[in-house]
Amino acid sequence: MTSVRVTDLVKDYSIRTGLKRTRLRAVDHVNLELVPGRTVALVGESGSGKSTIAKILTHMETPTSGSVDVRLDDGTAVHKARYRREVQMVFQDPFASLNPFHSIEHHIARPLRIHKRTANAAETRQRVLEMLERVNLTPASNFAPRRPHELSGGQRQRVAIARALAPGAQVLIADEPVSMLDVSIRLGVLNLLGRLQREDSLAVLYITHDLATARHFSDEITVLYRGRVVERGPSDAVILDPHHEYTKLLALAAPDPERPGRVTSADPVDRAAIDNSRCYDHFAGEWVEAGVPSGDAVGTAGR
C-alpha cells in the first residue's frame, strides 16, 4: 500500500506575450495527501491547475518547488522504477491520449507486459478482454482489434480507464475520467473504481467538475481556485456546508432541472473579486491562509 504526500507544491509556467515572457503560477503552495483506501476529489475552476498537479504526481512535469513524497506502508520511499508501477493516470482528453496508430489491445496489453502482470501472450490477451469488459466495452473481442478513431468519445475514455487499471497500481490519478460518459456507464465506472479502492486499498485522486459524483464517490473534497486550495474537508461537509465564496458559487451553479432558464437570467459573477488567499479547512474547522509556504495546511489536518 502506498500513500502520497504533496507538500507546498508550486508550479510556474512562463508564457510568451509578444516578446515579453510572463510567469504564470499554475499551482500555488498546494498540500494534498492521498492515503490507501480513500478517494480525494479535486474540483475547481477550469485552468486552476488540477491537471498540472496530476502531471506532477505522475512525473510528467517537474515542480518549481515543493515535494511529492511517495511511501510504502513500512515507510520506505518509492523510487523511480517502482514509481511507474505504483502510480497510474487516466488522462483528461481521450482523443489525445490514445495512439492513433495502435489497436485498443496494444494500449491495454503494453502496461500488462511492462509490469509483467501476465506470463504469456494468451494470458495477456485474456486479461485485455477482461479489462474491456469491466469498462463495459462489450463484446470485448470486437473492440480489442479496433483502432481509436473507430470508437466514440466515451468508448475511448473507457479504454483509457482500462489502461490505467490494467497494471494494478496502488495510486490512481484520474483526470476527469468519466466526463464523456453517460450517467449509467459513469456510475458503473465509478462503482468499479470505488470497489477497487475499497478492496485493494487504492489511493485515488479524482479530478472532476461533477460535484454530485465528487460528493458521492469521494471521501474528501479539495477545492482549487486559481492554483490555491480554498476549501477542503469531508465531501458532505464541503458540498452541503460550503464556506468559501467560490465553493458556494460552484454548488449554486450546478444544474437544476427545476429551474429552467436560469442561465439566461442570472448575471455573470465577477470572479476576479473572489479572494483566494484563505482556505476553509473543515477538518480543523477554521480558516487558514492559502498560497503561503508552510507545512501548516496539511499539518493542521494531520496534527
Added chain:
Amino acid sequence: MTTATGAALRPVLTVEDLTVVYESEEPVTAVKNADLTLHRGEILGLAGESGCGKTTLAYAVNRLHRPPARIASGRITFHDKSGEDIDILALEDKELRAFRWNKLSMVFQGAMNALNPVTTVRAQLRDTLLAHRPGMSRKDVRERSEDVLRRVGVDTRRLTSYPHELSGGMRQRVMIAMAMLLEPQIMIMDEPTTALDVVVQRDILREIVRLRDELDFAVVFITHDLPLLLEISDRIAVMLAGEIVELESAQRLYRGAAHPYTRRLLGSFPSLSGSRGAFIRTGVDETAPPLPRPYAGQRPPTTEERA
C-alpha cells in the same frame, strides 16, 4: 415547442430519414432513420448513451463523415437566411467548403484532436477567419480573435499559446470561440463543456444564449448532462442505439417522458444535495453495496498515524 423568441417557427435545418452505416466487418448502423427539424433561434439538446451515434449524426449533417461511414439513406436540407434551400448531401467540394463554418460550424468532441498542435491559437483563429473572409484587414482579424476569446472567458494573452500549453477547459473554450468566429446560422456543439467547471460553463452558455437572441442562430447541443440540457434547451432529442426515441420540449420531457429509457436517464442522476439516485446500469457490480464511508465527517488519518 416554443423557441425562446416565441416567434413563428422557421426551420433552418431538416433531417429526414437519415441512416448512417459504418461499413466495417460487422456493419454498425450508427444512426437509424433519424428525423429532425431545427428551427431558427432554437437550442436543441441531443442526449443519449455513449456510443449511440450522436457524433456520427453531427458529422453527417456537416458532411464530415468519411469512409467507412456511409449515408445509406435520407436527406439533409439547410434553409438559408436568404430563403434558398441547400441540399447538403449534394454539395460540390467547393460549395461545401464555403458552406461549412460559414453557415454551419461545429465544436468537435475532443478539442486537442481538433486543434493544430504546432500553431498558436492566434494563427488558428486567423487562418479560419482569412479562409472565409479573405479581404479582412489584420487589425480586424486581431480584434475579432480577441473578441471571441473574451466571450468564452479566455485571457487574450493566451493567443500566443500553443494548444498543449492550455488546460483542457481552455482548449474547449478556444474551440467554442472558433465556432463563433464567423457567426454561422447553426452551431453544432459536441460535448463542448466536458472539461469546464459549472461556473464557466454557465458563463459560456449565457453568452451563447445571448448571441442566439442577438443573431438568431440555432444550436445543437450534444451532452450527457441531462440536467443541464433541461435548463438550457428548448427541445431535447434522446437517442438510443442510433434511433431518436424521443423529441420533446424540455419541460414536457422533464414532467412526463414517454420513453422508458428517458425516464431511467432522468432518474439516474445522483443529486447534489439529496441521497444517491438509483443506478440504472451499474456495469459490473449491479448489486454492490453503497460505499462504506468510515471517515465521513472526520479528518483522514495521516501516514504517521497509520504507521
Added chain:
Amino acid sequence: MTNLEPQTAAAAQAAQAVDPHVDAAPSENPVPEGRPRAGWRSLVPTMTPWLAIGLILVVGISLFGLIGPYFVGDPRQIRDIGLTGPSGEFPLGTTQIGQDVLAQLAYATRGSLQIGIIVGLLATALSAVFGIYGAYKGKFLDESFSLLTNVFLVIPGLPLVIVISGFVPRESRGLWTIAVVLAITSWAGAARVLRAQTLSVRNRDFVAASQVSGERSWRVIVVEILPNLLPLLAAQFVFAVIAAILGEAGLAFIGLGASNSSTLGTMLFYAQNGFALALGAWWWFVPPGLIIALFGMGLSLVNFSIDELINPKLKNLRQHRKRARRAARLERELARSTRRAGGDTAKESVR
C-alpha cells in the same frame, strides 16, 4: 500490489456467462480476417495508376541493376572498332573505344543504385537521430541539434560536395567516401521537418500516457512516436535516394565521382569526354540519362503516394479502401435512385 487479482476469477466467470467464447478460447478466437491488428497495414499505400507506374519503373530499373550485370559481358572489354550504332550483337551499340554500352549501362545502374541506397539510408538515419531524438529529449540536446541542423542547412550543398570531393585524393575517393559526403550534405532539411513533426507528436498525451505506464524512452520513440512518422521517413528516404543519384551523377560528370565504381554519372562523363554528343552517338549518352530520369520519376511517383499516407485524413480511407469502394458503389446507386445529381456524394467518399 494486486489490484485486479481478486476480481479476475469473478470477471472470468462473468465473461463466460455473457459470451462463452470470449473467455474459453481467446487465442482460438482470433481477430476477424482483414482487420488490422496494429496499424502497420495502414502504412501500405493504395494502389493507384500513378503508384503502379512508379513501382514498375523503380522495380524494373532496380532489377536491371541487380541482375543485369550477370547477363552482360565485361563492360571494359573492347569489342569492336568503336562507336557502332545499336545492332543485333550490341543492342545499345558501343562506346568510342569499342565497349558494349549495354554492359556498361547494367554495371553503371548498379553503381548508381548502390550510391543512392547507401546515401538514402545514411541521410535518413542522420536526420532521424538529429530530428527525432533531439526533439524527443528536448532542452539542451534539442537546442544543440537544431543549431547543428540549421548550420548544415545553410551550407550550400553542391559546392561543398565539390570542394570536399576535390579535396580527397583520387585514389581514396571510393564509393563510400562519396556516399558519406553526399549524406552529410543532405540530411539537414529532412531533420528539420522530422523535428517539427516529432515536436507535435511528442506533445500529444498518448506519448505521456505511455511514459506513465512505464515504457522506456527508446520504446516510446520507436513504438509510439516513430510509426506516426514512418510515412514521412519513407518519403524522405525516397527523396534522399533521388537526390543522391542525381548528386552523384553531377559529381561524376565533372570528374569527381567515385574512382572504384562506375555509375550512370561516370558513363555520362566518359560520353561527354568522348564527344558522343558531337559525334551523334546518341546510344551512348541517352540510355544513362534516360535511366536517371525514369528512376527519378518512378521514385517521385512512389513518393506522391506516400504523401497521401502522411495526410492522416486519407489514412482512414486507405485502410478501408475496399469497404469504401463498396460504400461508394452503394451510394452511387442510392444517388441514382433518388434522382438527385448525387454522383458527388459518391465522389466524396471515393476521394
